[in-house]
Amino acid sequence: MSLETDFSPNIFPKARQPSTRALGLGIHRTGHVALRAPDPSAAAEFAVSQLGFTLAGHDDEGRYYLSAAGPDPYSLVYTPGQGGLDHISYIVADHAALDEAAARLADANIPVTRHEPSLWSPGASLRFSTPAGHTLELTTGLITDVPIAATTLRPASASGPIVCDHVVVRCSDLQAEMAFASRTLGLMESARIETPDATPVMTFFRASRLYHCLAVAQSPSNGLHHVQFTLKDGAAVFEAWEKMRSESRVELLWGPVRHGPGHNIACYFRDHVGHVIEYSAEEEVIFDDEAYSPMRWSVEDPRSLDEWGTRPPESML
Missing domain, CATH: 3.10.180.10 (2,3-Dihydroxybiphenyl 1,2-Dioxygenase, domain 1)
Structure with a gap:
């Protein structure tokens, strides 16, 4: 998956029609x-x-x-x-x-x-x-x-994870995985990142109010992209990053950033095996499914990756 392009100030995310939720499997x-x-x-x-x-x-x-x-x-x-x-x-x-x-x-x-x-x-x-x-x-x-x-007390170490909220997977047939997520799982689309010809590159799905519990990304092969864990707030994400940067043996990859889709503050690093892990907070909450229209972000808009203007390493794309 590659999201490399130049930014034009005239490119903004566009809204689609509100999505209709399939009967699905009752995932919360x-x-x-x-x-x-x-x-x-x-x-x-x-x-x-x-x-x-x-x-x-x-x-x-x-x-x-x-x-x-x-x-x-x-x-x-x-x-x-x-x-x-x-x-x-x-x-x-x-x-x-x-x-x-x-x-x-x-x-x-x-x-x-x-x-x-x-x-x-x-x-x-x-x-x-x-x-x-x-x-x-x-x-x-x-x-x-x-x-x-939001309902969990701040951990003794504010930089500690609270819950797993989403996973991002790589798919060689993105359309098939998107159809399965919506029609079989019954998840609702929150946003997608797409090319200028409206070909999706990455799509975000939610089960309830939190912006996404699953995202699927176009890739030459199937597999894991990254696993996310939620921290208490944005300050905790910065604290976790600084703690890992100065005190730990963790391989840092990217961050802190604020994503366009979901608007969460995040940082990325590797676990002991080499899996990409995301710590993030302040993910967008969607209160009205019927009124919400899934957003379309262009790959030509760097804010789809980071509203603060940084880019991930090629190993993450």
Whole structure:
């Protein structure tokens, strides 16, 4: 994916017609993300000592569970593997909603694997794949209409993560992944970045009021782009960046920035394995789905990347 172009002051984001939400699968928000790691123990130790997570525990299969400061039992999981995305877990209201989602997936001829409750997964869950092969999980958990970071006390270390709010994935067939997100998952489009001929490059989807729980980006191959965790506020993002810059072994990539889509203040860096991680805050909240019109940002507008004018390294594009 490349967003390189020159800026014209006459280019502004345009609004589309309000989107109509499909029946979908009843997704409310992101619960956690699981990443593969050759050494999950070392990856977990790095997340605790360098990134502000807390070790919740590990299981007999070698998975390490890391909690943030929010109400979820864990927000990040490292599972044995050679790197990349293992799965994204989304929250639905209850077991009835889970059963209904399973029925809708079956009606759409999408294979589903069911998992019964266990020590580290106290609620039943089901898993399935997107057209690009990204594994998604649905399970039960806390449902709230208010962004979790807004109702969570400031962590003892303000630079610590509170909750996983979104994941961005790479897709070789962006149109297929976009259609799946809207028609099957039932997510609503918040914005897209597109070329001058209106070809989408990146599209942002939300499940509720928070600007996005998933974004899909055009790429030559399928895979993970980055995982995001929310901090308390913009000041915490700057504090986290300065702390990592001056005190830690973290490879910093880009930031702090303020994105155009979502308007969140963010910074980017790598975890122990090399996955790109985003810490951000102050993400846009959409209160009226019927009145909101998804925005179209041009790749020729650098504010689609950073309203403050910086650019990411090529390795992130």
